[in-house]
Amino acid sequence: MEKELIRNKQGLTEDEFLQEYDASIYERPSVTVDMLIFTVMNEKKENYRKLSEKSLKLLLIKRGDHPYMGQWALPGGFVSVKESIDEAALRELKTETNIDSIYMEQLYTWGEVNRDPRTRIISCSYMALVDSAALDIKAGDDAAEAFWFDLKYKVVQEKKSILENGFISEKLVLLNLSNEIETLNATVKVEETVEGRTRRIERDVVDSKGIAFDHPKMIEYAIERLKNKIEYTDIAFNLMPELFTLSELQQVYEVILDRELLAAAFRRKVADMVIETNQFTKDAGHRPSKLYRFNPGWRNAF
Amino acid sequence: MEKELIRNKQGLTEDEFLQEYDASIYERPSVTVDMLIFTVMNEKKENYRKLSEKSLKLLLIKRGDHPYMGQWALPGGFVSVKESIDEAALRELKTETNIDSIYMEQLYTWGEVNRDPRTRIISCSYMALVDSAALDIKAGDDAAEAFWFDLKYKVVQEKKSILENGFISEKLVLLNLSNEIETLNATVKVEETVEGRTRRIERDVVDSKGIAFDHPKMIEYAIERLKNKIEYTDIAFNLMPELFTLSELQQVYEVILDRELLAAAFRRKVADMVIETNQFTKDAGHRPSKLYRFNPGWRNAF
């Protein structure tokens, strides 16, 4: 190998250099992963004819120790030096949901100096989408108390101030997380500053009732990403069971996008992404609906 | 404050807990930032009539020590415990380009266990876009030898294998980085596995001539992101000088997207994003072109 021959200023070869390398001389941050685990669940029917409404859910854990003891946080944990961050994220996912084959995507790495009162902690956030049908019992039967929260996202204020050569656009987002046992609220300010050719986006937790750390920021960010990606990718199918109706699929799009869609246009849009089966729903109280499955090869026609 | 009253299982209040917290008991990874600094530069004209071609450039640094001594790497450095990762990225950007007001965006955090032979290092990559006119001399006059490389991205192979309930799509990307002093090549394999409702994307450096670490992966990822975002955002303007012609803007789009665009459609597309001035180019050897500036408020009509 040629690399044996190269010597640095201290006259060391690469092997010698690595042997002498002392990683401990610099102070280092801790690294954690935080998981945004989303699912969509059916609420109970109002009457026998109506379809059941769907709602977007997020998994949170009640903190059993300081800091933020008693508050709710995203599931997560430290990344050990012997595992990749993806592995750490998968491990957390498995611990909390007992599912290991699932859609997971890295979102953003949060690196503010004082985001954790214990020590310097950098956290890498991941989004996971799970099919609630595949979940069954889990979430709640862990030592850590994990619960699904109904998640509402609402822009409550938008403000735009014009600068000499740009503007500041400020948005207040209200996050509401609730279930049978608790209701949590947080307000996140998202501020976009455009000055000349520089753009900066900054998120701040204005107010948080019961949500630990900077997790409201992570939640806000994840929802924006989810809303965005559902429009131009097929991630929504990760929230669906094996077989589903187009109406159910549309409901999932609607609950995430938080607006109603027209059935005709929606069906055209998803036509290539699904494969028709010859099965139908039953006992619906109205016309039965054809069941479909995801078509993994929809993107590049084959 | 209420939080003083809450005691954990050891009977400690939050303040007591934090005082006793010892962050040093766990082994921790190091964290670095790596910067993908892009610009677009003019090549010299072939003849007095023709427009000068543009080319996409990436800034690399020659490594002066092990590991990968003598090879080329992305500018970057360790994140200190006293600065946020954004601050570390800005610091690197400032060191390398001497510019501090610039477009910068976090891309992805790379967390494989053995990506660095020294020790466990997690690296957060950032993309920065700079206007080459604002650069002037810089890049080259630092102690570290930083140079701009002409960057070519080419998909040399695409393969799709069908599985029982999904497929594997494999893409080989050839990266070519060159300037007057050196030519570097790397091949990155991008493998997308869709199985059932699980999707996984994996990148591997198949082959690398002269590019250090897993940086070919980071470069490949950044170009994909850049190509993607230029289509639906206004980031391209960060590569433009204060005043520019629509033809120049189109050239920038073309060099990044690596395909020719039709002028009429392009002009329609960017019409709202620019503000006309009453100035024109001079001495062009052909019809002069109107100069435009960026319109920061294009998005939400005001």
Add this chain to the structure above:
DNA sequence: TCAATAGTGTCTATTAGACAGTATACC
């Protein structure tokens, strides 16, 4: 029968692609 959803046909508005044709400086 009727409430509620499933599913289709079609008109319209908007947008992207194609390309011809006109305009204008500088050598």
Add this chain to the structure above:
DNA sequence: GGTATACTGTCTAATAGACACTATTGA
């Protein structure tokens, strides 16, 4: 005048939105 680019007009194709209309079940 000729070359190379600047810029516009318009036809066409593709797509998204709107909405009316038909179909089908279980109670």
